[in-house]
Amino acid sequence: MWKKISHKFEKYPARMNVARKIVDLGLRVDKTGKIYCKDVLISDVALSRSVGVDRRTIKSTVDVILKDQQLSEIFENILPAGALLKNVARSLDFGIVEIEAEAGNPGILSQASGLISAEGISIRQAHAGDPELEENPRLTIITEKPIPGKLLSKFLEISNVKRVSIY
Template sequence: MYINVVKCMWKQIKHRFEGYPSRMYVARKIIDLGFRIDRNGKIYCDDVEISDVALARAVGVDRRTVRATANTILEDEKLRGIFENMMPAGALLRDAAGELDFGVVEIEADARNPGILAAAARLIADKGISIRQAHAGDPELDETPRLTIITETPIPGGLLKDFLKIDGVKRVSIY
């Protein structure tokens, strides 16, 4: 169901930005970062306003492209509804996990296979390890979406082969 909703959303976005690849890059970045656009066209990360210049610099476009993207989104009722309600996912602790003595497992899998997160969580829970965070990359945004799970304690290396047995899993890395 989720994949169908995301594909529908991307079909709508791609349609609106046909012929405007730079605006498409801006829209993709806004979604990737969980930014929202208010009714006045201002862009926010939660309650922090993001300047057009800062976003343009991050995407590698002119600030006018950012403004044009926001205006295009606001002109489309369906897109406006999506972008007005975006929220950032929060800080992913993956890169700080080692300093915190947390564990990290990254799983590259076929996102069309249901139950990958559930099966991975079950393997971790069966070892008595608590999960602090889980983040799944969006298959429409990421060329190789990954499921990243941050755990209270390091993951035993012996679980590597068990993760690889989960249907649809292609690669696993444990840090």
């Protein structure tokens, strides 16, 4: 997806940063040029502070998005991924496994979930970072109970897995 977006902003790094932040946060640009997180209006000022640009850059980025059919189809339909439970998993006695792998290799989620399922553990949540947006994308799996340490070596046996952390 990012390849379809980035070339439209490559001459304007500040606008590129705004577009990246909008995608990263799962914000949506409506037909009137307003920016939303689900049904919550996000002010240009708040977004500009977050990105480190002035609000005119937000406006010009939104203008580019709305004038381009492909961009508007993408940005008008983005939804936030929802709350990732990673930061509260320990407080809830959930398990966490983070897997860093070579980007673009199929089957990692399938194999990891198979290992977890074989232990009789349910998965509460899974989130895979986008390799086009993140330098080191990670697969984060939240489970109903902690993951046994004996699975560490099994996760590392999955093809193209570089690192595994179990919390």
